Amino acid sequence: MKKFVNEPSAVVKEALAGIAAAHPELRVDLENQIIVRSDAPRRGKVGLVSGGGSGHEPLHGGFVGLGMLDAACPGEIFTSPVPDQILAATQAVDGGAGVVHVVKNYTGDVMNFQMAAELAGDEGVEVHTVLVDDDVAVEDSTWTAGRRGTGATLIVEKVAGALAETGASAAAVAAAGTRVNEASASFAVALTACTTPASGRPGFDLPDDEMEVGVGIHGEPGRRREKLRPAREIAALAVEAVLGAKPLSAGSETIVLLNGLGGTPLIELYLLYGEVAALLDKAGVRIARNLVGNYVTSLDMAGASLTVCTVDAEVLRLWDAPVRTPALRWGA
Amino acid sequence: MKKFVNEPSAVVKEALAGIAAAHPELRVDLENQIIVRSDAPRRGKVGLVSGGGSGHEPLHGGFVGLGMLDAACPGEIFTSPVPDQILAATQAVDGGAGVVHVVKNYTGDVMNFQMAAELAGDEGVEVHTVLVDDDVAVEDSTWTAGRRGTGATLIVEKVAGALAETGASAAAVAAAGTRVNEASASFAVALTACTTPASGRPGFDLPDDEMEVGVGIHGEPGRRREKLRPAREIAALAVEAVLGAKPLSAGSETIVLLNGLGGTPLIELYLLYGEVAALLDKAGVRIARNLVGNYVTSLDMAGASLTVCTVDAEVLRLWDAPVRTPALRWGA
Incomplete structure (x- = not known):
């Protein structure tokens, strides 16, 4: 294997340290393994969170910032983020107006985001979910029931992120993301x-x-x-x-x-x-x-x-x- | 070979057609094989031109636009652009204030840019040259006498391009580029x-x-x-x-x-x-x-x-x- 790595098991943590060094305008929480806009949470603004396995960069961490995501939670390489991690991201961006999760359709991601949404709900955070399943190649796949989520995720995050900046409601932001996915x-x-x-x-x-x-x-x-x-x-x-x-x-x-x-x-x-x-x-x-x-x-x-x-x-x-x-x- | 190509000999021309389709804000001259800012030449503004073999993208075509290059002339893959091509780029961006060439230190590039500068001089265009030789790995190399030009080219083009926007003279723009290279x-x-x-x-x-x-x-x-x-x-x-x-x-x-x-x-x-x-x-x-x-x-x-x-x-x-x-x- 010819890669710039140290220990293979530390790749995601060490890449996050690099992101923290390169982007002081973001807040990288190495313990929870999340990347957050430095001005989050913003009072009254819907928080937009996405995540999934690492290895798809710049998705999602490279899309955190003004007009796009409020936080990203990268799992290990090709491995779903865990519910606690997603919950931490959700809480970090909750400004009282609710949080929207953008979830690519992989069984592990769907399950863990859902669990995190329930945990957040228990703490009074209203969570809406946009499921992205744009890949028309196949129905059902190794890690997916239904269609897989791929490139449209970027467009969903950009459009939903821009709408969230305008002060739209969580329901409206989620609906816009879902419309982009369907289109x-x-x-x-x-x-x-x-x-x-x-x-x-x-x-x-x-x-x-x-x-x-x-x-x-x-x-x-x-x-x-x-x-x-x-x-x-x-x-x-x-x-x-x-x-x-x-x-x-x-x-x-x-x-x-x-x-x-x-x-x-x-x-x-x-x-x-x-x-x-x-x-x-x-x-x-x-x-x-x-x-x-x-x-x-x-x-x-x-x-x-x-x-x-x-x-x-x-x-x-x-x-x-x-x-x-x-x-x-x-x-x- | 596993690549998205049609005929290997047509790669550069066909990639240029793709750049033209993707970036209507640029003017791609397929015949002369040059990429030019659509508002060039700008009266009184120094024109900034770079180029070299293709295969280093986004360098240089991806750096054409406001605040950076006025034109790029891509040669065939890993092959210097020809003098006529460089001359066409130089003429396309000459707004009467002179043109600055940013040249990576490879023998073919240096020779062809120099020839183009002389041809342009014959037509009354004042050309200054910034030679980039930042690669400290080796002295002299397969295609280079002295040190090779690499990553610093981006910084030279950004800084010189920004200075050119302010209405600085060709000599000043070239001097700034040279200082960046030396640093x-x-x-x-x-x-x-x-x-x-x-x-x-x-x-x-x-x-x-x-x-x-x-x-x-x-x-x-x-x-x-x-x-x-x-x-x-x-x-x-x-x-x-x-x-x-x-x-x-x-x-x-x-x-x-x-x-x-x-x-x-x-x-x-x-x-x-x-x-x-x-x-x-x-x-x-x-x-x-x-x-x-x-x-x-x-x-x-x-x-x-x-x-x-x-x-x-x-x-x-x-x-x-x-x-x-x-x-x-x-x-x-």
């Missing part, structure tokens, strides 16, 4: 497996001339293996999968996220984005905003995912609203 | 080699338990091969190399860039940054600003580089000034 579809292709520090070797075997079509962000199997194809054909596979699952009417406005899974260089992502944009244009889909880069990753996996989210003027306004986080920043 | 030192470690689309296989052999200490951004040999070590020891190697080459007095203020070489996930970069920050703190060096991420890359190489740049209040003010580019954005 989103994602599909991923892996060229290589990723290696977790704990195992020290690739999570699955993928022959040198094959790709995993519809892979999950932990390397869960997709729809099929097939021979590696040129970028334009891979783009077509992804666009067909996404539009097939959530047909768009001609003239629909969208936000498109062309996301790298961690090990794919930016030059390839841009090349792939060019193909995707041309195909969407041909399908009459309008890309109002786009984002190209490594945002929802799988450690060092070579691969990419496409997320298409249909938007209206209100969602677009919230997307454009100022955001100041380590990984996403504009207008502030 | 910077970088050192990189590779865990794996990168694979160019043209060759289809790793550029060098690196055994499974070894790292290249002092590697160049095209995989040029460093100081030595040695057994892979824990992150804290790798951080110590890099910090020692940097401070050994450019000793800092206690209390010095710095900008620190902990840069991924393309294939290293963010969680490892943050872990490594935590180690670097602790070591610099122990050495009495103050980190006034930092940047952690993949900015000056070597395609899919797993590895990282450390850049330390000593700053004064003026440089810090220029670093903090608004920037709006695809890869670096704040305050705008």
